[in-house]
Amino acid sequence: MADQFTPRVFSGIQPSGGLTLGNYLGAIKRFVDMQAAEFETIYCMVDLHAITVWQEPADLRKNTRELCAGFIASGIDPKQSILFNQSQVPEHTQLAWIFNTVARMGWLNRMTQFKDKAGKNRENSSVGLFAYPALMAADILIYHATHVPVGDDQKQHVELTRDIAAKFNHDYGVDFFPITEPVIEGAATRVMSLRDGSKKMSKSDASDMSRINMTDDADAIAQKIRKARTDPEALPSEAEGLKDRAEARNLVNIYAALSDQSVDQVLSDVGGKQFSEFKPMLADLAVTKLSPISGEMARLMDQPDEIDKILARGSERARELAAPILKKTYEIVGMVG
Ligand code: TYM
Numbered sequence: 001m002a003d004q005f006t007p008r009v010f011s012g013i014q015p016s017g018g019l020t021l022g023n024y025l026g027a028i029k030r031f032v033d034m035q036a037a038e039f040e041t042i043y044c045m046v047d048l049h050a051i052t053v054w055q056e057p058a059d060l061r062k063n064t065r066e067l068c069a070g071f072i073a074s075g076i077d078p079k080q081s082i083l084f085n086q087s088q089v090p091e092h093t094q095l096a097w098i099f100n101t102v103a104r105m106g107w108l109n110r111m112t113q114f115k116d117k118a119g120k121n122r123e124n125s126s127v128g129l130f131a132y133p134a135l136m137a138a139d140i141l142i143y144h145a146t147h148v149p150v151g152d153d154q155k156q157h158v159e160l161t162r163d164i165a166a167k168f169n170h171d172y173g174v175d176f177f178p179i180t181e182p183v184i185e186g187a188a189t190r191v192m193s194l195r196d197g198s199k200k201m202s203k204s205d206a207s208d209m210s211r212i213n214m215t216d217d218a219d220a221i222a223q224k225i226r227k228a229r230t231d232p233e234a235l236p237s238e239a240e241g242l243k244d245r246a247e248a249r250n251l252v253n254i255y256a257a258l259s260d261q262s263v264d265q266v267l268s269d270v271g272g273k274q275f276s277e278f279k280p281m282l283a284d285l286a287v288t289k290l291s292p293i294s295g296e297m298a299r300l301m302d303q304p305d306e307i308d309k310i311l312a313r314g315s316e317r318a319r320e321l322a323a324p325i326l327k328k329t330y331e332i333v334g335m336v337g
Contacts, residue, residue, distance in 0.1 A: 005178045009039040010145035012046040012086065012136070015064040016055060018203035021212040021290075024074065025188035025257040026151030032075040034149055034183075041081040042143055042318065043071060045311075048086050048093065048135060052128040053117065065307045066297070070214055072310075073296035082321075084314030086139065091322035095329060096131075096138035102168050103134045107160060113153070137161040141177045142322045149183040152190040153200060158182035172332050188257035194228040197246025212286065215294050222283040225251075230275045237271030239263045248275075255282050258289050 011031060013023060035041045045067050047060060055063075064085055071083055086092050108114065111133055118125040128135075136157050140148055141164070148158050158180065165177035193199040193210040201211045209224055216224070229247045236242060242249035242263075255278075256266045270278055300307060331337035 004175075005144050005146050007039050007147065008143055008145045009034045009041045009147045009149065009183075010044070010140050010143050011042075011149050012044040012049070012139055013067060014050040015045045015047055015060060015067045015085070016050045016053075016203070017059060017063040017066075019067065019070050019214040020191075020201055020203050021214070021254065021286075022151065022188075022191035022201040024214060024290075024293075025186075025191055025254065027149065028071060028074045028076070029257070030149045030183070030186060031071070031081075034147070035076060035081050039147065041076075042145065042321075043076060043081055043083050044139060044318075045085040046136075046139065048128075049132060052126050052132050064311075065304055066301060068307050068311060069297045069300035070293070072300060073293045078310045078314060082314050082317045084311055084318050088311070088315035089142075089318045089322055091142050091319065091326045092135065092138050094326055095142045096135040098329060098333060099134040099137050099141075099164050099168075100131055102164050102171070103137070103160070107163060108133060110156075111160070112156060133157050133160045134164065137164040140180055141165055142325055143318075144178050144325060145180055146178050147181050147183050149185075152184055155182055155184055174332055176328070176332060186257055187253045187261075187263055191254060192246065192250040194224055194250075196229065197250050212290070214290065215297065216290070217294070218287045218291050221286050221290060225279055225283040225286060228279070230279075235267065235270050235273050235275075235278060237267050239267060241267075241271075251275075251278070251282055255285060258285050 011027060013027060031041065031043055045064050047064055050060060068083060072078060076083060108130055114130055114132065117129060137160065140158075140161050148161075150158060159182070162179050165179055168177055169175055191201045193201050193205060194212070195207055195210040199205070199210075203211065205211060209227060212221055212224055228251060230251065231245055231248055233245070233248070235248065235252070242252060252263055252266055256263045259266070270281070327336070
C-alpha cells in the first residue's frame with residue numbers, strides 16, 4: 001500500500017540525556033545513510049515522549065540541544081533533513097488524541113517497553129507512559145511516513161503504528177494512512193552491554209563501563225573496550241561460530257557496523273585472532289569514528305543560539321507537512337468540512 005505515498009522517512013530519539021553507541025549505530029548512523037538515499041528525511045527530538053518519565057526542566061532543555069548537536073555532528077544536514085523537537089509541532093499531539101481513540105487497551109497492555117519501564121510500579125507510572133505508543137504512531141503518520149529506521153527494541157511500537165493506521169483506515173472506510181515499514185537493518189540493530197551480552201546497551205544501566213557514550217573521550221572509549229567482557233576462545237571465521245557467544249558477537253557486530261562491513265567480511269579478516277589482538281583493533285576503529293563526532297558535538301554545544309535557530313526552522317518546515325494531514329484527518333473523522 002505504501003506505493004501511493006511519497007517515500008518519506010521519519011524517526012525520533014528521546015532527549016533524555018546520554019546518547020550511547022547503541023543510539024548511534026542502531027539509529028543515527030542509519031538516519032545519515034537514509035538521508036543520502038532517495039528519501040525525504042524527518043528526524044525528531046521527542047521531548048513529549050521523554051517527559052513520560054520525570055525530566056528536570058533545565059536538563060530537558062540541555063539534552064534537547066545536545067541531541068540536536070549529536071545529529072548534526074554525525075552527519076545529519078539540517079538543510080536537507082528536517083530536524084526539530086516534537087513539542088513545537090502541535091499536530092503530533094492533536095493526531096495522538098485521535099489515535100488514543102483508535103488504539104485498544106489490550107494492544108497497549110502488550111507493549112514490552114511499557115512493562116519494562118513501569119516495572120512493578122505500574123499503578124504509579126504516568127498515563128503518558130502507557131499511551132506513549134499512540135503518540136509515536138502520530139509522530140510517524142502525521143507525515144504519512146513510509147519508512148521508520150529504528151533499533152530492534154522499537155519494532156513492536158512500529159508494528160502497533162501499522163495496526164493503528166489499518167484500523168483507522170478500516171473504521172472510516174478510507175485509504176488515508178500508509179502502512180509504514182520498520183527499517184531494522186545492519187549489523188548493530190541491537191547493541192548489547194559491554195559487561196553483559198544478554199542486556200541491551202542503555203543509558204540507564206547503573207555501570208558506565210557497560211556503554212560507550214557519544215561524549216566519551218578517546219581514553220574512555222579504549223578503556224571500556226579493553227575491559228569489555230569476552231570469552232577465552234579465538235574469534236571464528238564465520239558468523240555461525242558466534243551463535244552462543246553473546247559478548248563476542250556484540251563486539252564483532254560493533255566492529256562491522258562502525259566499519260560499514262558485514263559480519264562475514266569482518267570475520268574473514270579477524271577469524272582466528274584472540275581478543276587480546278581484536279580489542280585494540282576495535283578500540284582504534286571506535287576512537288577514529290567517534291572522536292570527531294564528540295569533538296564536533298562539543299563545538300556545537302557552545303553555540304546554543306545556532307541550535308535553537310535550526311530547531312525553530314525545522315519545526316516550521318515540519319508544520320507545513322503536518323497541518324494539511326491533520327486537517328484532512330479532522331474531515332475524515334467528521335469534525336470539520
Ligand atoms: P530511544 O530514544 O529509546 O532510542 C532512540 C533510537 O536508538 C535505538 N537504540 C538502539 N539501537 C541498537 N542498540 C541499542 N542498544 C539501542 N538503544 C537504543 C532505538 O531503537 C531507537 O531507534 N520510542 C522511541 C522514540 C520515538 C520514535 C518515534 C522512533 C518516538 N517517536 C517515531 C521512531 C519513530 C524511543 O524511545 O527511542
